[in-house]
Amino acid sequence: MKKSTTGLLIGSAIAVGLSGCASSASQSSSQSSASSDAWYQHPLVCGVAGSLIGGGIGYATSSDSDEDKGASIGAVLGAPIGAMLCADTSPKKAQQCPTYQGDIPAGVATDAQGCPLDSDGDGVPDFRDQCPGTPAGVQVDASGCPLDSDGDGVPDYMDQCPNTPAGAEVNALGCEADLVLRDVTFEFDSAKLTSQAERILDDVADKLRGNENVRVRIEGHTDSIGDAEYNLRLSQNRADSVAEYLASQGISVDRMKTVGYGEQQPVATNETKAGRAENRRVELGEWK
CATH class of the missing domain: 3.30.1330.60 (OmpA-like domain)
Known part of the structure; x- marks a missing residue:
């Protein structure tokens, strides 16, 4: 087999592999921003592969007297091209919400500003709210449930006796007696x-x-x-x-x-x- 044919075959094989890496990197990025790329998707690795491809093609297409020069030029040109192919160029979703700075899980419904929905307006988004439907203006805890300072089971905003002793049995008004x-x-x-x-x-x-x-x-x-x-x-x-x-x-x-x-x-x-x-x-x- 001629030298030029051998070089082209090797270069083509490496090119196909590099193309697969770049495709995998793109798919991985679109699936989850939190997952880390595989080692072969790193731009540095792809740059090395691109250098080998360029060198092989340069070697294969050069005359007998210019083999070394062609391989060198091909390697230099191939490295940045390979790195660019594996670089993650997918657009990043900016955090637009001015009122909620935490992580917003995939699939959570958001409003026009990119904020997770908060149907009862208590400051705790629906996807975290364990007590949806809290009346407007009622103070809530981190789970979105109304505060119950004395722990009697009657929330403060309903409790006519807000300082009941711990463990006391209370009525629906939050009081031990009338x-x-x-x-x-x-x-x-x-x-x-x-x-x-x-x-x-x-x-x-x-x-x-x-x-x-x-x-x-x-x-x-x-x-x-x-x-x-x-x-x-x-x-x-x-x-x-x-x-x-x-x-x-x-x-x-x-x-x-x-x-x-x-x-x-x-x-x-x-x-x-x-x-x-x-x-x-x-x-x-x-x-x-």
Whole structure:
């Protein structure tokens, strides 16, 4: 076999191999940006192969007197060509999302800015959110679940008693027992709420709106000063007044039941001013 024919065959074989490496590198890059290329896909290796190809072709196509020169020129020209063939020229997907800087797995739905979807707007993308559908404005943890500071199973935004002791059994309001609405007071000898009472009830209403499945019982109580029958009516009117205010804040009347007990259920002595103040109260409990 002639020298020129042998050189061309060797060069062609190496060229075919190099072409396969370059093709493999391109496919590997398109499949996964995280996976590392095989050793034979490295531009340095491809450059060596390109040098051999160029040298073989240069040797095969040169005259007998110019064999060494042709091989050298071919090797010099072949090296950069081989390296370029195996270089990863596929476009890189830029991180465009301004609000989420973590890794975004393949296949995750994104918006026009390249950000992963966050349907409930809690700052935790849907693909990581273990509590989808959190109401707007509710604070969540890293898993997208509403905070529960006292660990009682009732999230803070629903919890009427947010500082329950660890391990305590609570009702749907997050309380161990009926909640005494401290500072929900009324004008003297009246069922008219004070402005301070309305501010407290605003917070109660916020949490009841978040806890839509719970119904509440509102109880009115008085001290023993005055006529018992009168106190009974006054306590009922005061419980009704609280319910009316909560209804004005968006709580359905179907979720509330009012009861007036008058002076029948004291929690302290009626013989002292301090005791009578404790007995004049409004309580909130779960209505089952």
